[in-house]
Amino acid sequence: MGRLTHDMSNRSIFIYAHLDEGARELVRRSLPKARLVFAEGGKSPDFREANQDRFQSCEVCFGNVPSYWLQSVPHLRWLQLESVGFEYYQGVPALSKSLVFTNLKGLFSRPAAETMLAGLLASYRGLSQLALAQAERRWVCQEVRPQTQLLHGRRVIVLGHGSIGRRLRSLLSAFECHVQSFARTSTEAELRTVDNLDRALPEADVVVSCLPQTPETRGLFGRHRLALLSATAIFANVGRGSVVDETALIEALQQGRLGGAVLDVTLEEPLPPTHPLWSCPRTILLQHTGGGYREELLDKAGAFLANLARFDRGEPLENIVTLAHGY
């Protein structure tokens, strides 16, 4: 990212984002004049109470603060989220309309698409069985090899045509997959209505959701729609867990009505130890590692600093998100 020296003002900036020491240092070095308040890491109610006060005096915030903090923030003008998802702030009551939200769109698209492709290939090539056998020093070639399949030439439906969905399409095309995208508003998507989606689902080998959590996507893959998939199809999800009826998904996997699942996201995260998904047959859990990479926190800080430079110069911010307001 290099050193940014756009520290035009001595603004008060509240840093709630989860950053490691390298990323904090980048922020400090880049903003020598700013009044920085690093508040990440404290989870107790007391800590929150104390920081809420400091937060209320700030003009800029970086990080996903609890949504109820936003109900009375007279000085706050801009909140830079540390995520792509912004469902936590949808419908928050009494949110100021002049408060600008920006997200980190695009930052996670390569790692999320790679993790999803890793999961799909692991499912077809038996890599979970091989990893478990390796830990037990068992040679299982004869059991695993006859069960392996090819990703090559598969019919894939990608739900969502944002940066992750588009990246995934381009990776799948190297495997000569037949890819169709479902997106209501994109002219590049082959499927733009749920009727067209439902007609395509029975032929799909793989369905991958890259959809965000919005009122429209919640429960899109209910019991009825899951039942349209063939008994050999894989349901995969790198968007948000709320898109699918998880109870119906688990039943379909347990009863052999679905070929498998590759899930980076789930309704509950962290997944509690007693959750039935842990031991669902033919299911690969990626534990929301999809967006990660070693330089992730440094790049998050860099994206915030680049947007802050625009803010200081009075230029339009990148990746402004439009919230449904709760009032």
Next chain:
Amino acid sequence: MGRLTHDMSNRSIFIYAHLDEGARELVRRSLPKARLVFAEGGKSPDFREANQDRFQSCEVCFGNVPSYWLQSVPHLRWLQLESVGFEYYQGVPALSKSLVFTNLKGLFSRPAAETMLAGLLASYRGLSQLALAQAERRWVCQEVRPQTQLLHGRRVIVLGHGSIGRRLRSLLSAFECHVQSFARTSTEAELRTVDNLDRALPEADVVVSCLPQTPETRGLFGRHRLALLSATAIFANVGRGSVVDETALIEALQQGRLGGAVLDVTLEEPLPPTHPLWSCPRTILLQHTGGGYREELLDKAGAFLANLARFDRGEPLENIVTLAHGY
């Protein structure tokens, strides 16, 4: 493959290849007039002795019979191997020069390239740790996510430019990897001498061997050459285990002088339970599942039948291999 009805002769055909019942049935249905001898499955010395006699009366053989059987085969004209590799028959003494060998070149290229890509992505995206954690119902996002890396943009050297190497290149190009191939005789390869290879190795993020076992490839990656790789590089192998000095590889992994290994092939297969590779750090063992897929045995039988049709019509056979003779 469909039904082939080219059964022009009542030849004696010895089937030693490992086939499942579906593949045997395809052979039987396609060759109603042939005298078929299915001999697969018996491993005892007595069985071998008995079948060697039947084998010696046959004109055609499908499957990798023990090489010493070939020292006196007056009737045998053609051996269709059930593999791509044919190192087992290199240098066999007193092999008839008129005996034609064909292999199954190309049949395994897609599954082998996909398994290798699955292994590389699993290594960069932490999928082995996730598989082990899933079995123990442990949420490890916080530990795994900061360690994940991207395959995107990596510098990859592919050793060998046969069908697997070429397929792998095309998959890697979707990840915008910078790929160089090492092949002495291919004009498409960027690296055609070991000097050029050695100059490129220190910059490589990944080296993948797709080389067959030949006198030239054996030990190509000795201790000295392995030491040219950076401490973050991954050594991967989907060719034959003999290309690498396994002792030196294990030491480099154990001592942190190598970033990781992704191995479909090893010197010893099956790998014995006490072998140090099972527990080498940052090592993914794919247990020679790389060439497999559900329809593999059916397709092997189909490839043999298609070549047999050429044989019956007196046409040139596909995938003739040239052996170094031992006399």
